[in-house]
Amino acid sequence: MPVRPNLASGVTATTPPAVEVLNKVAQVARTDTARFDAFVLPKNAVVIGSYVVGGPISDAATTATLTVGTGGSGTELINAFNVKTTAGYNPVGSAAGSHMGTQLTADTLYKAVYAETGTASTTGGPWLVKVEYYIPAGGGGTY
Numbered sequence: 001m002p003v004r005p006n007l008a009s010g011v012t013a014t015t016p017p018a019v020e021v022l023n024k025v026a027q028v029a030r031t032d033t034a035r036f037d038a039f040v041l042p043k044n045a046v047v048i049g050s051y052v053v054g055g056p057i058s059d060a061a062t063t064a065t066l067t068v069g070t071g072g073s074g075t076e077l078i079n080a081f082n083v084k085t086t087a088g089y090n091p092v093g094s095a096a097g098s099h100m101g102t103q104l105t106a107d108t109l110y111k112a113v114y115a116e117t118g119t120a121s122t123t124g125g126p127w128l129v130k131v132e133y134y135i136p137a138g139g140g141g142t143y
Contacts, residue, residue: 019134021048028066028112029126030058038068038112038129045133046103050092054127055068057087061118068112068129069097083127084116103136115138 021043026038041047050068060065064084076099078092090134099108112129 004039006023017137021132021134023130023132025128025130026068026112027126029129030114030116030121030124031049032112032114033116035111035113038110039131040107040109041104041131041133043104043106043108044135045108046136047077047101047131047133049130049132050096050100051088051090051130051132052078052083052092052127053082053089053130054083054087054125056124056130058084058116058121058124060084060116060121060124063118064114064121064124066112066114066127066129068110068131070108070110072111074111074124077131078129080115083114083124118138 024039024041028038052066064082065080066078066083067075067080069075069079076097079095081090081092081095081099110131114125
């Protein structure tokens with residue numbers, strides 16, 4: 001999906017014009033096992049990236065994941081990102097949710113949660129969830 005339409009005269013240093021990328025960041029700890037309000041993305045935002053930035057991996061026995069989405073069980077931004085085996089700065093990739101690349105039609109509240117299975121963890125995290133987005137010129141239209 002192009003950010004700007006293809007230009008017949010080609011691209012230059014000034015065309016197409018630059019797009020400002022905005023970010024929202026929320027911290028998720030091992031103790032955040034109930035969904036909490038993480039951030040709101042504004043109407044017309046187009047999500048272009050999501051990342052998990054974090055300290056040590058979780059030592060939960062079986063699984064340890066981070067999920068970010070709307071409502072009580074939403075996965076629209078991050079769907080069960082594995083923090084048991086992944087540490088550092090990581091694009092969410094295959095754990096990306098359905099709102100990636102989608103223009104929002106209203107201000108949207110996202111909730112975050114940590115979940116684990118097996119013997120409870122004693123170390124790991126906290127992790128930062130970073131979401132990148134932009135607002136198309138004029139707040140809508142072609143992006």
